[in-house]
Amino acid sequence: MSTYQKNKLSVNNIYKSFGDISVIDDVSLELKENEFVSLLGPSGSGKSTIFNIIAGLIKPDKGKVYIEDMDFTGRSGRVSYMYQKDLLLPWKKIIDNAALPLVIKGTKKKEAREMVKGYFKIFGLEGFEYKYPFQLSGGMRQRAALMRTYMFSKDIILLDEPFGGLDAITKRRMQYWLLDVLSNLNASIIFITHDIDEAIFLSDRVYILSDRPARVKTEIKIDLPRPRKNQVITTPRFNEIKKDIINIL
Ligand SMILES: Nc1ncnc2c1ncn2[C@@H]1O[C@H](COP(=O)(O)OP(=O)(O)O)[C@@H](O)[C@H]1O
Ligand SMILES: [Mg+2]
Structure with missing residues (x-):
């Protein structure tokens, strides 16, 4: 930065x-x-x-x-655009929420999962890949929503x-966490x-x-x-x- x-x-x-x-x-x-x-x-x-x-x-x-x-x-x-009150889809696991932007762009689900897996550690969500949104705290859900936003387009991100x-x-x-994450991303x-x-x-x-x-x-x-x-x-x-x-x- x-x-x-x-x-x-x-x-x-x-x-x-x-x-x-x-x-x-x-x-x-x-x-x-x-x-x-x-x-x-x-x-x-x-x-x-x-x-x-x-x-x-x-x-x-x-x-x-x-x-x-x-x-x-x-x-x-x-x-990438994270709307005010952007929500995770409650019926999808965190990994599939994160992979959604890639799936929307045409990537196959399995491949999209592989592509997002590596980011769980960076976003502080390692071990929560196969949980549902309701199983996470408010802060973690927000991190997951940010991760999903990041997946859409990694270089320009709008956060409302x-x-x-x-x-x-x-x-x-x-x-504090956001600044730390961004220092590892471009x-x-x-x-x-x-x-x-x-x-x-x-x-x-x-x-x-x-x-x-x-x-x-x-x-x-x-x-x-x-x-x-x-x-x-x-x-x-x-x-x-x-x-x-x-x-x-
Ligand atoms: N699609 C729309 N049609 C009519 N009025 C709108 C529309 N979108 C926003 N506005 C109005 O524009 C103003 C600014 O809205 P917004 O951009 O959401 O403000 P902020 O994000 O700063 O709170 C508000 O008065 C809102 O009611
Ligand atoms: Mg607003």
């Missing part, structure tokens, strides 16, 4: 209205290779809509989405408030949150969004060194950044 290179993704001047309600008003973003970027903004500001546009599920009224310099505006199937439903302690553990991440501490702890950069319609108010570079330990959240630098963000929000 520190060796920046080319742009993996760029969102150029997108606009979107639903009926006569403007939801996105001239938003531009970029994501570099191996970068972790957060979109921080209040509920209802248009964050998930931005993701739907990046994922190609809805078309912007104006503006473009480029992935590795190719125009992907309105085209789906390129990036993935830890929103977890208790504060589990949430903190999951954030992925560029955009992460939606309305939690200031979470955005600072995880990110290389944070885009601060306005109330609806979403506009980028400012972009903040998080210069806290990596790897980040949990204690980073009590350092003076962390609190300076937090103060800056609170003043902008």
Whole structure:
């Protein structure tokens, strides 16, 4: 997450209205290779809509989405996308939940299982391959959902408030865990949150969004060194950044 290179993704001047309600008003973003970027903004500001546009599920009224310099505006199937409240299928074993994106893309079930097996250790789920979702704790289910998301497309991953439903302690553990996992993978991440501490702890950069319609108010570079330990959240630098963000929000 520190060796920046080319742009993996760029969102150029997108606009979107639903009926006569403007939801996105001239938003531009970029994501570099191996970068972790957060979109921080209040509920209802248009964050998930931005993701739907990046994922190609809805078309912007104006503006473009480029992935590795190719125009992907309105085209789906390129990036991994974990929806807000993304759930595992309760009737499928964890291994088959994880393999689902590959099966959807046409890989045979047996082969897909083989392809995902090696990731259980990285995602902290070794030994749980043949369990069902109800047999896992909340944090483990979230890890499994993240693993499934990763399987779809390993380089660009959109995560929409993935830890929103977890208790504060589990949430903190999951954030720490996520950074650890990512240090072993080669992925560029955009992460939606309305939690200031979470955005600072995880990110290389944070885009601060306005109330609806979403506009980028400012972009903040998080210069806290990596790897980040949990204690980073009590350092003076962390609190300076937090103060800056609170003043902008
Ligand atoms: N398909 C849609 N049709 C009409 N309104 C929508 C649609 N999707 C989102 N909205 C509206 O757009 C606004 C932004 O929604 P959303 O992007 O989900 O915000 P956030 O993720 O920041 O909470 C909300 O007021 C929501 O009601
Ligand atoms: Mg949302």
